[in-house]
Amino acid sequence: MKFGLHLFGQHDKDQSPVQNFETILDQVNTARQVGFDLVWMGHHYLVEDNQKFQPIPTLARIAADTGDMHLGTSLLLPLHHPIIIAEQFATLDVITDGKIIIAPVMGYRDIEFDSLNIDKSDRLGRLIEGVQVIKNLWTEDNVSFNGRHFQFNNVTICPQPVQDPRPPIWIGGNRDKSIKRAGELGDVWIANPHEDETTIARQVKIAGQPDGNGYYGVIPGRRDVFVADTDSKAMEIYGPHIKDFYDWYAKEGQAEAMENPEVLDQRLETLSKERFIIGSPETVTDRLVNLYENVGLDCVLMGMHRPGIPHEDVLHSIELTGDEVIPNVRRRISST
Numbered sequence: 001m002k003f004g005l006h007l008f009g010q011h012d013k014d015q016s017p018v019q020n021f022e023t024i025l026d027q028v029n030t031a032r033q034v035g036f037d038l039v040w041m042g043h044h045y046l047v048e049d050n051q052k053f054q055p056i057p058t059l060a061r062i063a064a065d066t067g068d069m070h071l072g073t074s075l076l077l078p079l080h081h082p083i084i085i086a087e088q089f090a091t092l093d094v095i096t097d098g099k100i101i102i103a104p105v106m107g108y109r110d111i112e113f114d115s116l117n118i119d120k121s122d123r124l125g126r127l128i129e130g131v132q133v134i135k136n137l138w139t140e141d142n143v144s145f146n147g148r149h150f151q152f153n154n155v156t157i158c159p160q161p162v163q164d165p166r167p168p169i170w171i172g173g174n175r176d177k178s179i180k181r182a183g184e185l186g187d188v189w190i191a192n193p194h195e196d197e198t199t200i201a202r203q204v205k206i207a208g209q210p211d212g213n214g215y216y217g218v219i220p221g222r223r224d225v226f227v228a229d230t231d232s233k234a235m236e237i238y239g240p241h242i243k244d245f246y247d248w249y250a251k252e253g254q255a256e257a258m259e260n261p262e263v264l265d266q267r268l269e270t271l272s273k274e275r276f277i278i279g280s281p282e283t284v285t286d287r288l289v290n291l292y293e294n295v296g297l298d299c300v301l302m303g304m305h306r307p308g309i310p311h312e313d314v315l316h317s318i319e320l321t322g323d324e325v326i327p328n329v330r331r332r333i334s335s336t
Helices: 017-033 055-065 082-095 110-115 120-139 176-185 197-207 231-252 261-265 268-274 281-295 311-334
Strands: 002-007 010-012 038-041 050-052 070-076 100-105 143-146 151-155 170-172 188-190 220-227 277-279 299-303
Touching: 002 017, 002 220, 002 311, 010 017, 017 055, 017 311, 038 055, 055 070, 055 082, 082 100, 082 120, 100 120, 110 120, 120 143, 120 176, 170 176, 176 188, 176 197, 188 197, 188 220, 197 281, 220 231, 220 281, 220 311, 231 277, 277 281, 281 311
Parallel strands: 002 038, 002 299, 038 070, 070 100, 100 170, 170 188, 220 277, 220 299
Antiparallel strands: 010 050, 143 151
């Protein structure tokens, strides 16, 4: 089982952005020191409620501190021309010596599509064509494409990625029909952090077992995870902030993208049993083993930071996860 740290990238807008970015570097360095496998980021534009660091420049910077860890991000591909993204991520793959992962997603926020003058109804078509273009540019020379949204003739990017045959492509999707498409469009489907575990377990079966090895063949999922010395302390620190953030998700329209929109309205007590993983090292270990054995995930991207959570508490959560949770999860899985 692989373990990633999901850097949410949203921070208190009343704090210094330079100081906020330094907390990201602290989290990355701590995760590397205690044995995490990868670092992950999300992607949004125009987030006025909190400071939002953009993933491409952030990944380029933190690559200097990640060591052997892989790096990846969800990316709102329909908002970009795929030639630009193919070149940007080829460069990131070179910078990281072949450790970059991309997860194209459709997006759901009206403000992003409206402000960039892109018709939201075109997002699926732009996603599908965009992934096809990126694959071709990463593996071929003299590429031509004649789609509905993108057209060009006889182009080659240089440099191409260093990974063979190309960087892994994880396809994000929440609804059952998009999950069926994910394996054909990319390498694997990545489960979102908003659905409950029962839904994710069912959707893992829809996605099926990927064919590849390593990060081409994992079954990844994002989860809110927070570890403290006791269950009560973890809930005291993380609970109020995660509730505020899911209120933001609901306001921004996340529910429309989900298979079960009503789960955003559940109470925190229910969410902590079916969606959030909050507790002591022992509790979190049990929950992560369950994700592997009963839900079907074998790569968990753990988000531990939300605006308002003290930095030292986030670092302590990362340390407890690396020192106690990760080795105990792997020991229990290997013994079954």
